[in-house]
Amino acid sequence: METQQRNSAAPTTDILELIDRLEDLVAQGSRVPWGGKIMVDEDEVLALVDQLRMSMPQEIKQARRVVQDRQKIITDAQTEADKILSVAKERAEYLMNEQGLVNEAKARSEDILRQSREHSRKSMQEVDQYAHQMLTQLERVLEENLHQIQQAKGVMER
Numbered sequence: 001m002e003t004q005q006r007n008s009a010a011p012t013t014d015i016l017e018l019i020d021r022l023e024d025l026v027a028q029g030s031r032v033p034w035g036g037k038i039m040v041d042e043d044e045v046l047a048l049v050d051q052l053r054m055s056m057p058q059e060i061k062q063a064r065r066v067v068q069d070r071q072k073i074i075t076d077a078q079t080e081a082d083k084i085l086s087v088a089k090e091r092a093e094y095l096m097n098e099q100g101l102v103n104e105a106k107a108r109s110e111d112i113l114r115q116s117r118e119h120s121r122k123s124m125q126e127v128d129q130y131a132h133q134m135l136t137q138l139e140r141v142l143e144e145n146l147h148q149i150q151q152a153k154g155v156m157e158r
Helices: 002-012 015-027 042-099 102-157
Strands: 030-032 037-039
Touching: 015 042, 015 102, 042 102
Parallel strands: none
Antiparallel strands: 030 037
């Protein structure tokens, strides 16, 4: 019955909390003389492993969201740059048609284009840097979790 209760709570349980519980379970296990082995409750260990499996996709979904957010920011920056370019072109056409200031219009539109490209480039760099930081952090968490799971499996296999 305890196993069923734990399985139903798994999707909302934090991976690190589950690993801590697994570690506690191993620490509380009965030592077997000669050989450094520990006896643990099989049902509890298997329940924790099941909960870990169910919790892991949340970390992967978080990574996907980071990548999707990055792509949305890039798309928004490109849309904004296109909008700025469009306004610049319209303004340049107006100046050329209405006032005949071809050189001024050309200089202004080129400046606006340069500024919008620079803004777009900076935005993409910031998005890439943020995504890289988030993915690096996620990678570190996943590696720690994998290492702890492998240690737990190693303890159980002894």
